[in-house]
Amino acid sequence: MNVMANLERKLAQDDIKISAREVQVFYGEKHAIKDVNVDILDKTVTAFIGPSGCGKSTFLRCINRMNDTIDAARVEGKIVLDGEDIYDKRVDPVQLRAKVGMVFQKPNPFPKSIYDNVSYGPRIHGLARSRSELDEIVEKSLRGAALWNEVKDRLHEAGTGLSGGQQQRLCIARAVATQPEVLLMDEPCSALDPIATSQVEELIDQLRQDFSVVIVTHSMQQAARVSQKTAFFHLGNLVEYGATDDIFTNPQDPRTESYISGRIG
């Protein structure tokens, strides 16, 4: 990726999409996330890196309130999306999740046809008024996920019959189809082979034009390849947050440096 192009784009990227203040997450007695403050920019790929169990996925799941589905989890603090606190009592998490899409670690297509997988979100949110509009959304989403050419002739076959990389791109298409503003990705490539990984990474870079993308990854190379901003988590703390190039070339915190150079994690 061209560094100059990155810089150019950054100029138009300074609107804050999500800002988190003093976020705490408890799993029962365990304090999993401590005092996280972060501003996530629009039309940017933000990577969360850190050793296993550092809370990066937990924090990601706070952004679309997926932690609500876990009985023992409790979230404190404020996460503001476009000026609105998503943990406000009046917010319906279902509506929030239509706005903040999510792609999971393991490809998890519904055991239905490819078409039904992609059209499910638009259908339940009433995004299409007619069958042809729905067809259009499905095609656009599959094209957006760089899957259209591979599946256009078998839209009505099982989504579970695709290869792992195709399944993950199908899940991305499914998330994109509800026309979200933020796309959360929880280690989207950890179950994929290198070729599928590079396809998904390329896709993430394209998605940046339309969404704010937040990606959790184990691979520092991946973070360096796809993101403009990187946040390093360690033991539930957000240790360092800044431009990806800075984090990898000139880390400020000794913990970041040891993680990047492979001494911890």
Next chain:
Amino acid sequence: MTDTTPDLVPAPATPAQNSLLVADARTRRRNAAETRFRAYGIIAIGLAIAALVWLLSTIIADGAGAFRQTYATIPVTLDAAVVDPKGNRDPEEMKKVLTLSYDKLLITGMQDYLAQEGIQIAGLSDQDVKGFLSDQAKANLRDAVLADPALVGEVVTVPALTSSRIDGYFKGRVTAEQAARDSKTSPEQLQLADALHANGALETRFNSDFITNADASETRPEAAGLGVAILGSAYMMLIVLVLALPIGVAASIYLEEFAPKNRLTDLIEVNIANLAAVPSIVYGILGLAAFINFMGLPRSAPIVGGLVLTLMTLPTIIIATRAALKAVPPSIRDAALGVGASRMQTVFHHVLPLAMPGILTGTIIGLAHALGETAPLLLIGMVAFVQDYPDAPPAGLMDPTSALPVQIYNWTRRADPAFFERAAGAIIVLLVFLLIMNLAAIWLRRRFERRW
């Protein structure tokens, strides 16, 4: 050199200590243990299969006879003076003629036939001729005449049921020696049966009445059938299916997908598991107290039986449904929630369809269990002797009926050995129904699984 294969290092004559060619003592012991374990397994399966084969073969050997029955086809003159004394062929008037009069017609018909064919058996008494046919034969003849008054005055050849002893003689149940000691038959009667059989007037053929007839009194096992019991069981299964499936599935979905996990739900869960283990007769007492004494529902009615069996089946269905829901991978729920489906949409669009095969299998196994249940039905009065068919549902759900397993129980308690044959026959019918239900479970499972 003629031998082109390169020489391998030859195996040493005496293998070294750690040679792979010789199993060491430990390996030998392990292998022996494995062989023994396999042998135990094969023996266990062999015993199970042998027990099953033995059970089925005795039931079929004992019960097959119930599906065949011996009939006498003897011409009977329907004397108008006897059958229709008023002479106006009015069925209402003809109903006043009792079955006893038809008995006389049958006996006369028999004696005329014997005289005509020249069949003479030494020592054959009038009592023997009278007892040759079933008590049911005259009733059947009367029914035929009332159904078609045009028969009056004609000579008809209606197949008449023979007594259970004569029937048993043709099925190998009764021998001449036994007949000599039996007050209900005599060796002469058996000779008469042989003679009529030789004449072609007696035949043993398929007995559809066994499936369609109502139960009959203790003195006429030859006429007893399962019709009312099958209808009663079918009505009860209908009630169980209509009530237990929706209630059970709704309860499971709530407990599994919506209810918070706390002390109360833990308590409910433990209690459901315990209810599944409560002896069925306890449900009978509950049904007696709640549905009959408190709610005042009629005794012997399929509605009460169905409600009791519903209570009994609910824990089974709930446990099976919860297991099926638990088996749906959580990633599917995450996926649905992640695209913004509500919890209810997640359950009804994604989780429930995937759990369907398991739910249906559990339900059908619960139903099959309920179909074979006897004890609770005894307590709510379904053990009564019922000869009238119930009406069609829903009104018929309040009519007294019997049930298949109770009918089997009833018949095994009766003295006449012919009822033993009937009971075994009823077991065959019950097993066929259970088999059909299990096949339905397998079929549904396959069908729903094919739709991923």
